[in-house]
Amino acid sequence: MTELFWIASLIFTTYMCIDCINRKEHFVWIIVMIVLMPVGAIAYFFAVKNRVSAPSSSNSGDQSSNVSKPSFFAPSQPRKELDTEETLQLKELIGKYDKAYHHEKLGQIYLEQKKYDLAIEPFQEAVKRDPEMNEARYGLAKCYYGQGRFSESAEVLEELVQIDKKFDYGNAIFGLAECYRLSGQEDKALETYEAVINSYHFFKAYYHYAKLLDKRGKKQEAIDYMKSIIGSSKDLPDYKLEKERRWIDEAYKFLRKNGIELA
Numbered sequence: 001m002t003e004l005f006w007i008a009s010l011i012f013t014t015y016m017c018i019d020c021i022n023r024k025e026h027f028v029w030i031i032v033m034i035v036l037m038p039v040g041a042i043a044y045f046f047a048v049k050n051r052v053s054a055p056s057s058s059n060s061g062d063q064s065s066n067v068s069k070p071s072f073f074a075p076s077q078p079r080k081e082l083d084t085e086e087t088l089q090l091k092e093l094i095g096k097y098d099k100a101y102h103h104e105k106l107g108q109i110y111l112e113q114k115k116y117d118l119a120i121e122p123f124q125e126a127v128k129r130d131p132e133m134n135e136a137r138y139g140l141a142k143c144y145y146g147q148g149r150f151s152e153s154a155e156v157l158e159e160l161v162q163i164d165k166k167f168d169y170g171n172a173i174f175g176l177a178e179c180y181r182l183s184g185q186e187d188k189a190l191e192t193y194e195a196v197i198n199s200y201h202f203f204k205a206y207y208h209y210a211k212l213l214d215k216r217g218k219k220q221e222a223i224d225y226m227k228s229i230i231g232s233s234k235d236l237p238d239y240k241l242e243k244e245r246r247w248i249d250e251a252y253k254f255l256r257k258n259g260i261e262l263a
Contacts, residue, residue: 009038016041022101084109100130107139116143134160134167141172145179154179154188170200177205186212203229203247210254223258226251230262 013033020029033040083091090106093099107122120143126136137160144153157176160167167173174196180189193209196202206229214222229251233241241248255262 009041013037013041016044020044098129100126100128100133100136103129104133104136104139107136107143111139111142114146116146119143134163137163138168138172141175141179145175150179150183151185154183154185166199170196170202174200174202174205178208181208181212186215190216197225201232203232203244203251207247207250207254210251214254219258223255223260226254227260227262230255 016033017030020033029040029044033044036043087106087109090102090109093102094106103122103126107119107126110116110119110122120140123136123140123143126133127140130136137156141153141156141160144150144156154176157172157179161173161176165173173192177189177192177196180186180192190209190212193205193212196205197209206225210222210225213225229248233244233248236244252262
């Protein structure tokens with residue numbers, strides 16, 4: 001029994017140390033946990049980890065349901081809600097420790113609630129304190145996008161894509177292409193869409209790339225890309241086909257408008 005106790009204590013302490021590093025808490029906590037194992041790890045759990053993470057557990061189902069969705073393009077009106085226990089605790093921790101991690105988590109909560117105006121400052125503060133916190137940079141870009149500030153969103157995404165071109169499985173660079181298009185920067189949009197479709201199979205990217213080509217008088221190239229959407233759709237599983245249905249239908253409309261009928 002004693003051996004099992006110490007094995008469990010070691011695992012728990014290791015987990016708490018990793019959490020402490022991820023949160024960028026003071027390194028003294030790690031020393032305390034190692035020296036006073038497992039008492040130090042238990043103290044850290046109740047003093048730091050549990051204070052922030054416990055209230056959010058009730059929302060874990062909502063968060064997990066969003067994992068597979070395209071996360072960038074979702075502008076909508078903010079919901080009017082009072083601060084939750086979690087946001088109040090995060091604000092208290094920010095007041096005490098002013099950690100980038102807590103700023104970023106506060107921003108993410110407001111972003112999920114579509115409170116873009118409230119989320120912007122926490123994300124900015126997180127990036128200011130930790131320039132390597134890419135999730136905060138991405139969240140800031142989403143806020144600007146949600147407010148219709150596409151040029152500002154593009155500026156943030158440019159920095160993020162320079163750091164990690166594949167961030168969020170290609171959604172970041174795809175978002176950059178969209179922001180260029182929506183802000184009227186069509187040359188940059190074409191270049192970025194091309195980079196997207198060379199690496200990812202986002203039908204929306206193919207469609208808007210083709211539309212921009214058509215706008216530039218490159219009709220045949222546009223037609224070819226619309227045909228590629230139709231061709232690729234034939235091999236999609238049902239769930240993916242339903243997800244891409246809008247862009248498949250739009251491609252058919254474009255082709256019919258240009259006198260091309262496909263079986």
